[in-house]
Amino acid sequence: MIGLLTTTTFFVFGQKADDVINAKEVERIERVLAADDMKGRRAGSPEIDKAAAFIADEFKKAGLQPVQGTSYLQEFIMLRPTQKEVKYKADGADIDPKNILVVTSKSELEVDEKSGFEVRMIKAGDNSTGLFNEAVAINVEKKNLVVLVDTSYNANFSRLAFLKRQMFQSPYSKIFILGTNLPKEFKVKAEHSFNEVRYANVVGILPGKSRKEEQVIFSAHYDHLGVNASRAVNGDSIFNGANDDAAGTTAVIMLANYFKKLGNNERTLIFAAFTAEESGGFGSQYFSRQFDPAKVMAMFNIEMIGTESKWGKNSAFITGYEKTDMGAIMQKNLEGTGFTFYPDPYTGQQLFYRSDNATLARLGVPAHTISTAKMENEPHYHKVTDHIETLDMENMTMIIRSIALASRSIIAGRDTPGRVKVEELR
Secondary structure (H helix, E strand, O other): OHHHHHHHHHHHHHHHHOOOOOHHHHHHHHHHHOOHHHHHHEOOOHHHHHHHHHHHHHHHHHOOEEOEOOEOEEEEEEEEEEEEEEEEEEOOEEOOHHHEEEEOOOOEEEEEOOOOOEEEEEOOOOOHHHHHHHHHHHHOOOOOEEEEEOHHHOOOHHHHHHHHOOEEOOOOOEEEEEOOOOOOOEEEEEEEEEEEEEEEEEEEEEOOOOEEEEEEEEEEEOOEOEEOHHHOEOOEOEEOOHHHHHHHHHHHHHHHHHHHHHOOOOEEEEEEEEOOOOOOOHHHHHHHOOOOHHHEEEEEEEOOOOOOEOOEOOEEEEOOHHHOOHHHHHHHOOOOOOOEEEEOOOHHHOHHHOOOHHHHHOOOOOEEEEEOOOOOOOOOOOOOOOOHHHOOHHHHHHHHHHHHHHOHHHHOOOOOOOOOOHHHOO
């Protein structure tokens, strides 16, 4: 059946691209990204800049358009704040600063009831997940907001500090106050210092033909965990991340080459390698802010495809399969190939929310992650042993080819997956 997929089906789809996605090229790219001299590609490190330059060069050689000017780098700055002082007065009385959280990229901020900040409320609840989801959604709004957080969240209020561990530079500030009512008179004063951390996604574009304004994204994250001497094994302290996620990044590069040579995409294709997935998903968050989600018809995020799935070869799974009909469309396009995309069997691990598809999915985009990781028993996951020698190059090549085939009707504009129902997400 492998032979059938390799010849007959690909002949029908485009004979000139038959040899583009091959195991030799897959291994070449993998070996560069997962090499020891990349030092585990930790976000913000000099070594990840080296990886970004390599991916950008591959996009250039493939013939993709740069995302900005002549550069394939989508650069951005994150701030790491240190709170120097915060004071909160309510109706003339000093209030414990533990009851307030100030999220701002301003070194000095003073706000009172006359400052014109819009007031929001996070109503009573018994679920910390609900609190965090509402707080995250509020935090990205392009408004100055005072947010009253009901005291039912008293035990979890301090955990909202994750909102300011790293943040995008923004002219807007958010003030979260624990309480049931907003005082008639209040004053908040906060002082912060900031360290800047520079990051970069790598993005290339293949313009569409008849439906150029509609976009389809192929993505993966290219960062990993870096070097950690405290977790060294037999003297090896480099977390190479061959499967997580040099494998997905390799797939994106291969697909870029494939679709450029095929040259028949009606919709615009965007190929993205995200940074900082391992440290908070900041790369995909920034990326999502640069595009109109209404114009994104589908997102194929690729994560850890270097090993066999629990069903063996010629198979992979799709996270959030039930949330749209995208998986069904993909499987229809694979009829007769012997390859199967299964629904995510690890729903208890919430994988749909744990990769770079989640940011765009929360905006309604049919955005899913494709993976083969055996999450109940993936022996090299987040370990120094995640080396290229543990990967099955032939099977990985087959998976990349299958993604190419499975996406064809969406790329051509013949199929458009339904949108994610945002209100049903956790």
